[in-house]
Amino acid sequence: MVEGASPHRLIEMLYDGALSNIAISKQHMEAGDRQRLHSHIDKAVAIIQELQGCLHDHETNEISANLFDLYSYLVKTLVSSEMTMDNEGLSACANLVTILKDAWSNISPERVAA
Numbered sequence: 001m002v003e004g005a006s007p008h009r010l011i012e013m014l015y016d017g018a019l020s021n022i023a024i025s026k027q028h029m030e031a032g033d034r035q036r037l038h039s040h041i042d043k044a045v046a047i048i049q050e051l052q053g054c055l056h057d058h059e060t061n062e063i064s065a066n067l068f069d070l071y072s073y074l075v076k077t078l079v080s081s082e083m084t085m086d087n088e089g090l091s092a093c094a095n096l097v098t099i100l101k102d103a104w105s106n107i108s109p110e111r112v113a114a
Helices: 007-031 034-053 062-084 087-105 109-113
Strands: none
Touching (some): 007 034, 007 087, 034 062
């Protein structure tokens, strides 16, 4: 599935993975299963950090810098939400990732390849 996927599709898949792990984290939080919660928060954080690592010129490009900061905020909020068992924090992260995914989906794949 990953093999042969376009760069545009790979980013979409990362967003999907982050959303899936956040949703599963919420279920484990509600069930009080801290071990599984931790596992899925770790996966969501790793995915967000991978997205962050895909950014180029985040020190000189304003859009990349803003995305870098937003990804940093997501990581901090996910970790904090796990520690405090804050389901609202996870919901906020899911909402932000959904907005990012929707925005990314509206970008033409040809523009990404250029």
